[in-house]
Amino acid sequence: MSTHKLDISLEQELDALKLEGRAKPTERIIEHYIPPKGNNGPRYKLEGNDNEFIRLNSNSYLSLSNHPDLIDAADKATHKFGVGPGAVRFIDGTFVYHDRLEKKVAAFTNKPAAKIFNSAYTANCGLALSISNKKTHWIGDQLNHNSIIRAMRISSIPKENKGIFKHNDMADLKRCLDEVSPCMERVVVIFDGIFSMRGDYAPINEITKICKSYDSKFKDGVITVVDDSHGIGAYGDTGRGTPEFCNAAPDIIIGTFGKAFGVNGGFICASNSIIESVRQKADTYIYTNPLSVADCAAAIKAIDICDSAQGRQLLCDLQKRTNQFRQGLEGLGKESITGPHPVVPLLVRDTTKTHDLVNYLFNNGVLVVGLTFPVVPKGDETIRFQINACHTFADINHVIELLDQFD
Structure with missing residues (x-):
């Protein structure tokens, strides 16, 4: 047997992706990490390139991935139990x-x-596999992350049991709730805490208030779920994410250890009954080996740091650098989406100019992400900047100066 015929078909499909502008670029390989020195934050070296790069495309918001305490915790756990769980x-x-x-x-x-x-x-x-049944209706924000969209698809509920409301539009959320069949037993309203391409946040206090007003209409109520992957650790006075920022308490919180906490892995936090249902029903939990003990030990240490005076200082540093960058863009007359989150979009609104600016920054030692059609609608072309606590005042000034010099 041979894959020759399949290879030909797949090559044609890959060529179509390129023509549509949806093909992913070649992955750059980071081969060296250069610690902060003087006025400079950390730098990175790429394979085949002599430049030293500032990463403005990293979601390690608190810059904990290279923290010596996390590395030490991971090392000790590995020496104690080995590199993998084995089951x-x-x-x-x-x-x-x-x-x-x-x-x-x-x-x-x-x-x-x-x-x-x-x-x-x-x-x-x-979660979707664990809490969905034939009488479950799911409702989501139209700009939800792909993982939420995929979760709604694999929940095995029919199309008519799903609703999408316009981004952060509370009137449209009410419309979706009004359209739920009275035969439904439970409604799940799911949304991102921070929308990762824009840096804006869900008004969780408003969402939970609206959902509570519909709760009595359904046997199991209306359940609110926030995926706060870009918020947890990096948002709110104590780093507890978008719920803290909005002074709200959604029923279920989903998040990651792979962004602000600087490690790897995800989590669901909820009631005891929901978590036991997840343990019993979630295929993505049951049929795969868990995180390594190294990841777990490092994540524990990251939460400890976040929940300490050191963590408060990192949050303060992150907010200062974010404000500096946002003010710098404003001073240049650049268009962005306002907000305090370290995801800062620069709205370029032109495909060619977006590509040119990404390449210009790359050639000057700055790594960023450009978003063009069909990833975003035509006219919404954007460059996403992600600020980290390790970025220095000089780093941010340097990038603002580069943007000012771009013609």
């Missing part, structure tokens, strides 16, 4: 660090219980 959770693949991390993140989010996953993507899918 799924149900077959003695649960180590003490898995249990400690679940208790730690549940307490951090003020929920009774938690389950950890290999990613927030698999956490979203696992």
Whole structure:
């Protein structure tokens, strides 16, 4: 047997992706990390390139991935238990660090219980598999992350049991709730805490208030779910994310250890019954080995740091650099979406200019992400900047100066 015929068909499909502008670029390979020195934050070297790069495309918002305490925690756990669990959770693949991390993140989010996953993507899918039945109706924001969209698809509920409301439009959310069949037993309203391409946030206090007003209409109520992957650790006075920022308490919080916490993995925090249902029903939890003990130990340490004076200082540094960058864009007369989050979009609104600006910044040692059609609608072409706590005043000034010099 040969894959020759399949290879030909796949090559044609890949060529079509390129023509449509949807093909992913060649992955750059980071081969060296250069620690902060003097007025400079960390720099990175890419394979085949002599430049030293500032990363403005990293979601390690608190810059914890290179923190010596996290590295030490991971190292000690690895020496104690090895590099891999050797089994799924149900077959003695649960180590003490898995249990400690679940208790730690549940307490951090003020929920009774938690389950950890290999990613927030698999956490979203696992939740959908766990709480959906034939009488479940799902409603989501139109700009939800792909993992939420995929989760709604694999929940096996029919199309008529799904609703989409316009981005952050509370009147349209009410419309979706009004359209739910009275035969439904439970309604799940799911949304991103921070919308990762824009840096704006869901008004969770308004969403939960609206959902509460519909709760009595359904046997199991209206359940609010926030995927706060870009908020947890990086947002709110104590880093507890968008719910803290909005002074709201959604029923279920999904998040990641792979962004502000600087490690890897995802989690669901909720009631004891929901978490036990996840443990019993989520294929993405049951049929895969869990995170390594190194990841778990590092994530525990990251939460400890976030929940300390050191963490408050990192949040303060992050906000200062974010404000500096946003003010710099404003001073140049650049268009952005206002807000305090370290995801800062620069609205270029032209495909060619977006590509040119991304290449210009790359040639000057700055890594960013450009978003063009069909990823975003024509006219909404954007460059996404992500500010980290490790960026220095000089780093941000340098990037603003580069943007000012771009013609």
